[in-house]
Amino acid sequence: MTRDLHLVRHGEATKDESRLTARGRRQSELLAERLRSTGFAAVHHGPAPRATETASIIAEVLKVPCRVEAAADDFVPHFVPDHDEFFDQFPESERTRGPALAHEAETRFARPGDGPVLVVTHSFLIGWLVRDALDAPPERWLSLNHDNAALTVIRYTTGKPPSLLRFNDGGHLSGL
Numbered sequence: 001m002t003r004d005l006h007l008v009r010h011g012e013a014t015k016d017e018s019r020l021t022a023r024g025r026r027q028s029e030l031l032a033e034r035l036r037s038t039g040f041a042a043v044h045h046g047p048a049p050r051a052t053e054t055a056s057i058i059a060e061v062l063k064v065p066c067r068v069e070a071a072a073d074d075f076v077p078h079f080v081p082d083h084d085e086f087f088d089q090f091p092e093s094e095r096t097r098g099p100a101l102a103h104e105a106e107t108r109f110a111r112p113g114d115g116p117v118l119v120v121t122h123s124f125l126i127g128w129l130v131r132d133a134l135d136a137p138p139e140r141w142l143s144l145n146h147d148n149a150a151l152t153v154i155r156y157t158t159g160k161p162p163s164l165l166r167f168n169d170g171g172h173l174s175g176l
Contacts, residue, residue, distance in 0.1 A: 001112040001113055001114060001156045002112060002155060002158070003115065003155070003156045004049065004111035004116045004117070004155050004165070005116075005129070005153065005154045005155075005156065006035070006116060006117065006118045006127060006151060006152075006153050007126045007130075007154070008031060008054070008058075008118065008119070008120045008151055008152075009120075009121065009126060009144060009146045009147065009148055009150060010048070010050040010051045010054040010120055010121070010122065010147045010148065010149070011023070011024030011027040011028040011031075011053070011054045011094065012024035012027060012149070013049075013050035013148075014067065017048065017049065018082055019050070019053055019172065020048050020050060020053045020054065020126035022176065024050070024053075024054070024149070025057060025078070027069035027173055028054045028057035029057060029061070029152065030175070030176070031051070031058060031149045031172055031173075032044070032057060032058040032062060034174070035058065035062065035118065035151075036096075036114050038062075039104070039115065039116060040062060040115075040116055040118045040119070041064060041082070042059075042064050042065045042067045042115070042118075042141065043058050043059040043062065043064060043065070043066050043067070043088065043114065044066075044067045044069045044109070044116050044117065044118065044119045044120070045066060045067070045068060045069065045072055045120035045121070046068075046070075046122060047068050047073055047120050048074050048146060049072065051074075051113075051120050051121060052066075054149070055120040058120065060147055064082055065108075069108070070075070071104040071108050071109070071138050072102060072105065072119050072120065072121040072125065073080070073101060073121075073122070073124070073125075073159050074103050074121075074125075075094045075095075075098035075102070075122075075124065076094050076095045077092050077098050077099060077100060077101070077102035077125060077127075077141060078094060078098070078102065078129035078138045078139070078141060079098075080138075080142055083122075088156065091097070097170070102125065102128050105119075106127065107127055108130060108155070109157075110129055110156060111134070111156050112156045112158040114163045123145055123146040124141065126146045127141040127144030127145065128146070129154065130144050130152060130164060130167060131144060132164075133154045133162035134164060147168055147170050149173060150168045150170040150173070151168075151169045151172070152164075152165055152166055152167050152168060152169070153166040153169075
């Protein structure tokens with residue numbers, strides 16, 4: 001069995017993160033066009049408004065349902081010692097619930113299965129799942145940043161290690 005996990009960071013959001021900017025909506029439309037022929041059954045997304053709006057735009061173009069997933073939310077997946085100043089900027093709730101949600105995301109999405117899966121999420125989770133696919137040390141997720149509406153694809157095949165097919169690919173955004 002093989003699964004291609006398509007990970008997308010939400011489109012550009014307003015400063016208060018309550019919705020997408022006009023540019024963020026356009027990024028989402030361009031991404032949806034790129035993914036049109038992939039054959040997703042649904043668009044999984046985190047509950048934050050910027051991820052929800054991005055997923056809705058993509059789902060409308062792909063004519064598939066949206067599914068809210070707590071494991072695709074915005075959270076700190078792993079605390080890295082000696083980086084207290086960085087981690088202090090995030091709410092305690094994101095730091096304490098993050099490792100369990102990261103594990104849930106790995107269990108839910110990062111495994112062989114039938115057909116492609118699309119998850120609209122946030123940079124931290126994408127970095128965490130890429131780090132996991134590359135079998136890198138846990139602290140390496142911090143160095144894996146992801147652009148708005150860029151595409152990362154990880155292939156999971158039974159009996160084989162994961163393969164990183166694309167990382168932070170924004171080719172569809174070149175016209176912006």
